[in-house]
Every structure is written in structure tokens, then in C-alpha cells.
Amino acid sequence: MPVPEPADPGSAREWPGAFNALGSEPSAYLRQHADNPVHWRPFGDEAFAFAAARDVPVFLSIGYAACHWCHVMAHESFEDQDTADYLNDHFVPIKVDREERPDVDSIYMAATQAISGEGGWPMSVFLTPEGLAFHAGTYFPPTPQPGRPSFRQVLEAVHEAWLERRDAVEQNARGLAAGMADAQLAAAVFLDRPPESLDDSLLSEAVRLLARSEDPDGGGFGGAPKFPPSAVLEFLIRHAAVPSDTSDSARDMAGRTLAAMARSALCDQLDGGFARYSVTADWSVPHFEKMLYDNAQLLRVYVHWVRLRGDGVLPADEAAMVASRAADWILDSLGMGDPGAPDGLASSLDADTVVDGVHHEGASYLWTPESLEAALGSGDGAAAARLMNIGASGTVSELGSPLHPRRQLSGTESRLWNRVRPALRNARDARPQPARDDKVVAGWNGLAIAALAEAGTVLDRPELVSAAQSLADYLVRVHWRPASKPGALTAAEPVLIRVSHDGVARGIGGLLEDYAFCAEGFLALYAVTGRRRWYRFAEQLISGACERFVVDGRLSDSVGESAQVFNAQGQHAGLDPFDNAAPSGAAAFAGVLLSYAAYSGSHEHRLMAGSILSLPPPIAGRAPRVAGWLLAIAQAAVAGPVEAAVSGPAGSMQRELHRALLASPSPGLVVAVQRAKAADDGALPGSGVEEPEVPLLSDRVAAADGSPQVYLCRGMVCDLPLRSVEELGQRLAAMTAG
Template sequence: MRAEPTPDSGDRNALGEEPSAYLRQHAGNPVHWQPFGDRAFARAAARNVPVFLSIGYAACHWCHVMAHESFEDQATADYLNAHFVAVKVDREERPDVDAAYMAATQAISGEGGWPMSVFLTADGLAFHAGTYFPPRPMPGRPSFLQVLEAVHDAWEERRDAVEQNARSLAQTMGHAQLSAAVNLNELPELLDPELLPAAVRSLGRSEDPDDGGFGAAPKFPPSAVLEFLMRHAAVPSDTAGEARDMAGRTLAAMARSALFDQLDGGFARYSVTRDWSVPHFEKMLYDNAQLLRAYVHWVRLGGTPGFPAAEAADVAVRTAEWMLASLGLPAGSWGAAGPHGAAEALASSLDADSVVNGEHHEGASYLWTAGELEKLLGNDHGAAIARLMNVGEHGTVSKLGSPLHPARALSPEEAARWAGARPRLLAARAARPQPARDDKVVAGWNGLAVAALAEAGAVLDRPGLVDAAVRIAGYLEKVHWRAAKEELVRVSHAGAARGIGGLLEDYAFCGEGFLALFAVTGNAHWYGLAEAVVSAACRRFIADGSLADTAGESAQVSNALGGRPGLDPFDGATPSGAAAFAGVLLSYAALSGSSEHRTMAGNILALLPPIAAQAPRVAGWLLATAQAAAEGPVEAAVVGRPGAARDALHVALLRSPSPGLVIAVGAGGAGGGQGEDAGTAGTVPLLRGRTAGADGAPLVYLCRGMVCERPVASVQEVRDRLSSGRR
């Protein structure tokens, strides 16, 4: 007989003090939510009930919908509290938990996404799962309460079968993890030189040449793939032109679409339509950091007639400015020292929804009707802007209207008309209800932003962006890096680090950011910090010659993966931890001369051949790193007396599209240098023994594949050498 639900007085909603904005959004639910951890699972074991695991994130529209429909409903909460221990997870805070149970959800239900709804045994094994469940049955989808009742029945009446199925699934997932293992003790095999051109041709078969991007709707920005295509395009080959054209079509389509906020800058998470005309409006730091870097690299590559470098530079500047203005957390927001109003760290995201009259509306802040434009700008001007920006009589998103986007290049006259309208439209939009911001700081995503801002500042001649990168890197060092323990913490909130240690992706992205900042500033402090982070990652994530994404932060996650450490080589919204780590190892090896780290990078790249052949769209960063490895990578040591001549050589290198180019700057000569140059040669092996010219005149030493050429002294010689060295 089914037990009647009774309130469990031993539990309460425990999310009110959590650093995650997503968890705090659910602190007022009548559900007795618990954060993920041993305590919650011990409670399930003591009560002899399953765990209901709900995973989402603060900017997720459908997470808000399910929360309102089910988690705020008292009757549903009473049943859930009586028969389950309810656990909430922010996927951005715990991607290890999300990855493990996403794999289980896909295996069980054939679908994946957020909100994710997973039912677990008290030791963390999944036995039933799905995504969004409505409050009432729909065709092909039961109601949430029906699912709860069915799971409770199975748990009470068929426990042995439930637990056996959960164990079998975990074993299957463990074998899948083993198949993606990397043995770092072996000597890596050389990659087939045809692998990279073959990947370009394979990507060409899945490209949408009319609307840009790859595949059909929904369309996500293919940031890692774009990096590979641009690196490949920089090296003469039969497929270089194809790679350049594909990258240009996608970058142009996104820049001119509703995915890009035409008023304020920054990119939405994805488009629900093939032509990028209806975005899913959440704005994520990780997307914008990667896309900022992609548009900067397009500028560096030189652009194409179809998407000029100048247009890409404008998109990059507006994206960087949006990141700092809208996601920037000024020092005063938690009382730390620093210039008032200057971003010291970057928040995670802006919500997809805005709350209007107490109700969530997706994209409400961004939508316009033709009538609103005419009222604001005048009938003729407003109607012209509506036509220009594809705002018709009927809203493409909801009755609130349509997003502004031209979907094509603007003529000079149209661009001037749009530039004149933007300030008034921005002021009007600022008066609307704004989407909420998730203020948690994720180490890895801020590392991505450091690299992007530093390179944007150097390539676009925006020193303020380099200054911002320095501030954010300083925050990561001060708040997230525990030097005494040589440990990186993944999340901070209000200026204090909290929660689990960083995952492989955090160490890799932060290492990438610190190395990029060293290349731009020449300050060896950032090289030293990158070296410490790389060394710590090797100790933390490599055991018995095998690499893992995590260091076993939770026994439940390990159990769900069959007891094996997990390594996911596939890119998601960000590069995989393995791919990002391979890239950092390759760059660090070039700067340090470490053959050990070069070998480790090569072993990780050994994951590439089967993935590149079958699914290059999820191997973009491995492909980009392989392209850099194929080019050497090129090592550039700039030495000489600080001043305009050395700066010109340094900038020429920073603006070169040479794949994986590694740059170090120092004074050279026996006497060292002044200021930030002092001691650089002693810290950075690539600079050792590099002497400046007569009277400290600057020189550039270029090396490739452990072979160095004679030093050069002019910008033109640097450019010629880099060009002639490309195959």
C-alpha cells in the first residue's frame, strides 16, 4: 500500500546561505532543498528514500518555469519532502556533478538539458532521469507529480531491480570513461598531417553556408571550432581558404544577428532559429570571453571582404565593454581595495528573463515593437529603424516584440542612421526591468576573460582592456589561488572563495589567461603564476599516468561513473578541460623548454584522431592545439632596451596570426633590465642567453621545432620570417 505523504520535520530548505545565485533563487521554495554533499546523501540513507537531484543555473529560462510550476507548489513540495531528499545543484558551480548526471540522463531518457531531473540511490547512482516535467500531463510527457509517484512506487515495490539497474548504468558509464583515458606515460605518436585538412573538409559538410554556423536549429556559437578554423587559415594549404571562408561566414552572421545585442554589445547563449533571429537571451561570461577572443583573432587574421576586420573590431570592443560594464564586479562591492567602479572580477551571467509586473518574461528587456520605435524616434525615423532592424507587426519572440538585428551588412548611410538611434534606444531600454545577474565568480571563466581582454587590448590598441585583464588576474591570484596549498578554488562570492577546489578546466583556463597576460605585458610574475598553476594541475589531476577532469571532489560522482575518474574530451559550451590543458602544456613547454610537458600535451592530442574523423564540431580546441603543435609552436623572444623600438617589435608579434605563437619579452644582456624587466630572463627560460644588440638595441629571436634562426631587428623582418616559416 502506498504510504501517504507526511511532512519530514527533520529537514528544511538549506539554500539561503549558499554562494550560488541559482541556489538562493530556490531558498524560498517549500521544497526542503539541500546543497549537494555527503550530508544530503547520508540523510537519504538514514530515511531510506531516494535523492531527487535537480540541476540548473541562474540564467536558465525553463529552470524558472519548472520552479514556478512545481517547486513553488505546496502540494508538490509536500510529496517531494515526504518521499525524497531534494538536492539542488548549480551546474556552473559543480560541472563535475552536471557532467556525470547529464551522461546518465542521456543514457536513461535519450535527452539532456536543463532543468535536469535525476533520481539517485543514497550512494549517488542514477536510476531514472529526465529534464523539464510540466505540472500537468502533456502529450508524450508525464506531469512532475506523476513522475514522483511512479518513482516512489518503484522504490517501494521493486527496489532490487531499481538498484541493479543503477549499478549496471554506472558500470556502463565507467567503461565509457575508460575508453577516453589518456596515458601520459607513453611517448605520443605523431599526428597524421592529413588530420587537420580532413577536419576542415568534414566541418564544411556540416556548415550552413547561407546562415552561418553548423547544423540546424538550435544554433550555438561554435567558439572553439572558430579558433581552429582561424589558426588553420593562417597557414598556407589547400584547405586554408575554405577554413577562412567558413570562419568569416559564421562570425559575420552572428555579429549581424539577434544573437549579438545590437544596442549594448555581448552575445546571447544560443539561437532557437537557424538564421540566428530569435536568441535564447541569457548572456554567459564564458560565451562572451571566447567570442571576444574569436573576433580579435579575426582582426588579427585580416578579415575578408565579406566580413572586414574593422567590423569585427567594433564587435570585439563592444563585447569587451559590455563584459566589463554588465558583468564587472567593482572592488567596492565587497570592500576590497581597488579603483572605485573598475571591474576586479566578472560575474557569471545575466538571466534570460526579466520580471515584469511580477511575472518572468523571456527576453523582455530586449524586445521591441514597431509602435514603440515610432513613438520613441518619431514616425518616419522609427519606421525606418524598424525595417532596418527586422521589427515587424508581429513579435517573433512573444507579444512583447522582436529583438533588433539587421541580418546583413549595413551601408554607410544605414550605419549612420543606426548610430544616431542607438543612444535613445539604450536610454529607453535602461528604464525597463533588467535581467538579474548571477554574481558568483568562476575561476576558469575569469581566466578565459583574462586571455581575451589582454589580447583584445594588444591587438585593438585598447590599453584599458589590458588593465582590466591585470585586475581580474590579480583577483584570481588573491582570492582563488591558495599559494600555501598550491590550490585553486573554483568559485568565489562577495570576495571570498567558497566550495570545491578548481576542476581541470579551471586550472587550464586560468593558466591560459596568465600566459596570455605575460605575453602581452612582459611581466614575468604572470609566467611564474602560470607555472605554479600548471604544476599544481599536474599533481592534482594526474594519477598513475592518467588524466582526470576532477580530483574526486565527491564520492557520489565517482560512484555514478563506475568508480573511475572521468575525462570528457569533448568540447561543450567551453573547451574540454583536457583540450584546454593540452594547449596550456604546449605553450608552457615552449616557454620553459620542458620536454616532459610537451610530451604530456602530445599524449592528450592522441585523443584527437577518432574524434576529429567522426565529430570535429566537438573537438575544436583539440584541433586548434594540434594546429599550434604542427607549427612548432613558434617561439619568439623579444629582448632589448625598453622603448618604442622594442614595443613595435612586440606589437608586431602580438598582432601576428601565427598559430600558437608564444611570446616572451625581456631586457636581454648581462645586466638584466629595469622595472618589470628585472629578473625576467632568470624566470623565463626562453629568454635565457638572448642578448640585445649594440647599446641594448632590441632584437627578436624566432625558433621553431627546437631550431632558432638569427635574430632580426625590424618589424618587417619579423613579419617576413613568420610568413616564410608557414607551410
């Protein structure tokens, strides 16, 4: 029976449980709102049941801790008592950290874009108590603006529609859910169907299409706001490694974008690390939040540029310096504890810095000519201002502008900059600093493991490989819950937990992207270290993903953690094949399936990868910018990928052969090296069974004189083994060229 409209505004506050329930939540974003007068609840069955009991809509607000505009709307509306009272009286407010619940964010972002034509955060969505969306938008101001109503106007209009046109509201909500279900079915991927053949001409066509949207002067693609196109850059670098009529174009586009970002305000010129995006087309005014997923991907891309020996507009030594500083920033700024052995990496640094109780976007990173002179003295301060484009008028706010040279520095300029950098870092470190979101996300740490492992090898920094192994140990120890024994009270299936706080995993199981990114990281770590335990953990993750995310042959991003999300997508499991800030889960899963098939010889997993790679033809022909990782994996599939097995005893020769392979830009190359089994390379937790050798190394023997040699193979069919770095390089280049 419907609950009657309260006779006065205060009566709704008499409901049991009418209070802000976020104070005990581990999410930094949710805790940011724990003192709001809004009666926020975390996403879950209890909150929706409360809405059903009151017969009122749900107001769903989605954001994340580092989000500048989330802070703005919180201050303007959620901290306002009158607004909070109206919201509490007529809705059940729910707050979601999109980084903890990407399944919730994804489906309601699709609904928001369908309803309003725009997307972003904070996301504001109005739902039925069953979880169906019927009205949505992003940021709403406290007072009306041209083309955008105030938040109070939106609340009043939705409340009025709920009371006066309830049937129409619910019918529209059901229609939207049905439409999203139809879209999911149209984009479905069935892994039990024969894959379509992959035509490598598609890859050249994608390069041509990307060239049409490139900004050749500013770097990147399209106009402002401009995001780092990490997945597209990975595809372009892989394509550039394979001789074709478009490989030079791919190399040039990648180089221009990498150079422009490295010399811009997007890249922190003092600390290393990259901001989330730029609000200007020339990368001169960044949006200052710094995310682990961006920096892990960009670290790997710059390392792959060094490995490509791309040079041109971005010399390899400059790219190596950018990569090295990015790696340092990741470990120093996001690491928990010792940078050499971090207990997981935090998610982000905030876009804002709180100064005297007031949020200022990017305040920690802004300089004026006067602040530079105060830190360096008049002579060096004026020179640094000229070099880093710091003028009298701030480009971000009255607090100043970010440092950025916009061009390659000369030798003299580089010496000046390297001399003054330490003093500027010290001066900046003395300022108030942006807050850090300490939650550890499994998938993003998987991306970082792959990047750090490869960076350690290519940049000759073994301490980065050690850090990657420490991260991998943390994921296995904290995030991985192995299968329980038969008869145990807990569930028997192993599961990867998505998020941990303070060394304790909690919340939902990982999404497809978490399993895929972690498996990618473990396989990269195996290639670098030769420790079979990393291969076996990747194998477990791949097996777990197949069990968890493939139902009746159909691949999905999640497993229906919430009935409300399932309802909102028309009671059909969803799959988004498009890249966003990170590669899509489907594309990443295709990559690990392809690599695993190369290591294991599994025809089944190769076919599954091929089924996902049937997606690029329709996508790449329209929008290659959102299919970069699929295209990168397709490039690897076209190349084979080449499989390399290094046999023979450990020693200097084996190390040289192994290092030469890891320095190769061959797309998707998988590398296995024989190593003496370490003490912890035996049985995996809960298995009790000694693990066999990786199949690619089976029957790969040393040379007759006992020296190491390399077998280069495709589909486990190998050429005659090679014994020198020179002949290995020549043969690998020939195989990569096709």
C-alpha cells in the same frame, strides 16, 4: 534497518531537518529556490546521509541562475504546495548549481543522456542514497504532454518502483555506473605514454568534414537550436593562417559564421555581447541569457579574425567594432565595481526579466514599431524598425522582437544606426533589467583575461590590458591558496578555488578546466605585458594541475570532491575530451602544456601535450564540431609553435617589434619580451625565492649596437635574430607556412 513508509503524507515532515536549507547558500541559483515549499538541500554528504536514514531516493535537480526553463519548472512544480508535499514525503530533494559544481553536472548529465536520450537543464535525476542514478530526464511539465509525462506522474512512478522493484532499481543503477566507468576507461588519456605522431592531413580532413555540416546561408553548423561554435571557429582561423588546400575553405567558413552572428539577434545590437544560443537557424530569435564564458571566447575569436586580416564577408573593421563592443559589455555588465579594475567578473545575466512579478523571456531586449517610435520619434522610429527587422508581430512574444539587421549595413544605414543607438540604449536602460549571477568562476575569468589582454593589443585599447591585469590580480589574491609551510594545520598543497562570492572564495577546488583556463589567461597576459609574474603564476597552475589531476599517469577532470560522484561514475575518475559550451579541460590543458613547453624548453611538458593530442584522430574523424579546441591546439603543435623572444632595451623599436609579433596569426605563437622587472615581479607568495628570467629569453641578447632584436625559434633552436618589422613579418610568415 529500512524506515517504514509513513502512515500518512504528513508524517515524513516530522523528520528533524525537514526544511528548505538553501537560504544561507551564496549561489544565486540556489537562493532563487530558497522560498520553495520543497525541502531543498545543497549537494553534500549530509543530504545523502539523510536519504539513507529515511531509506528514500534522492531527487537531484540541476540548473543555473540564467536558465529560462529552470524558472519555468520552478514556478510550475517547485512552487506548488501539493507537488512539494509529495516530493518531500517520498524523496530527499537536492538542488545543484551546475556552474558551481560542474563535476556533479557532468556525470549526471551523462547518466541522463544514457537513460533518456536527451540532455539539458533543468536536469531531473533520481539517485540511490549512494549517489547512483536510476531514472532521469530534463524538464517535466505540471500536466502530461504528448510524449512527456507530468512531473507528478514521474514522481509517483519512481516512488512505486522504489517500493515494489527495489532490487531491479538498484541493479540497473549499478549497471549504469559500470557502463559509464567502461566509457571513461575507453577514453582515458595517459600522460606517461609516448604520444602518437600528429599528421597534419587530419586537420585538412576536419575542415572538409565541417564543410559538410555548415549552413552556408545562415552561418554556423547544423540546424536549430544553433550555438556559437567558438572553439571550432578558433580552429578554422588558425588553419586559415597556414597555406594549404583547405585554408581558404576554413577562412570562408569562419567568416560566414562570424558575419552572420555579428549581424543577428544573437549579438546585442545596442550593448554588444552575445546571447547563449538561437532557437532559429538564422540566429533571429535568441535564448537571451548572456554568459561570461561565451562572450570571453567570442571576443577572442573576433579579435583573432581581425589579426588574421580575414576580411571577405566580414571586414576587419566591422569585426573590430563587434569585438570592442563585446569587451565593453563584459566589463560594464559583468564587472564588479570599476570596469577598469574589476574585482572579478560575474557569471551571467538571466534569460528572463521580471516584469510586475512575472518572468518574461528576453523582455528587456524586445521592441515593437510603437516602442521604437516612442523612443525615437515617428521618422527615426520607422526607419529603425525597417533597418532592424521589427515588425508588427513579435517573433519572441507579444512584447516584440529583438533588433537585428541580418546583413552588412551601408554607409548611410550605419550613420543612421549610430545616431539612434544612444537613445535606444537609454530607453532600454529605463526598463526592468535581467538579474545577474554574481558568482565569480575562476576558469571563466581566465578565459576573459586572455581575451581582454589580446583585444587590448590588437584593438589598440590599453585599458583592456589593464582590466585583464586587474582580473588576474583578483584571481591570485582571492582564488589562489598557496602551499602552507610545513607543520601548518592547513593542507600543504596549493589549490585554486573554483568560485568566489563577494570577494571570498569558497567551495570545491578548481577543476582541470579552471586550472587550464587560468593558466591560458596568465600566459596570454605575460605575452602582452612581459611581466614575469604572470608567467610564474601560470607555471604554478600547470604544476598544480599535474599534481592534482594526473594519477598513475592518467588525466582526469576532477579529483573526487564527492563520494557520490565517484560512485556514480563507477569509482573511476572521469575525463570528457569533448568541447561543450567552453573548451574541454583536456584540450585546454594540452594548449597550456604546449605553450609552457615553448616558453620553458620542457621536453616533458611537450610530451604530455602530445599525449592529449593523440585524441583528435578518432574524434575528428567522426565529430570535429565537438573537438574544435583540440584541433586548434593540434594546429599550433603542427606549426611548432613558433617561439619569439624580443631582446634589448625597452623603447619605441622594441614596442614595434613586440606589437608586430602580437598581431601575427601564426597558430600558437608564444611571445616573450625583455622588460625591466616590476616591483611585484619578484618572489611569488609563499616562495621566498627570487624568480629567474623566463627560459625563452635566456641568453637572448641585444644587437651589437644595443638595439632590440627578435629571435624566432622552434624547440628553443633559433634563427639569426631580426631587427626590423618588415623582415620579422616576412620570416614569421615563411615559418608559419612551413
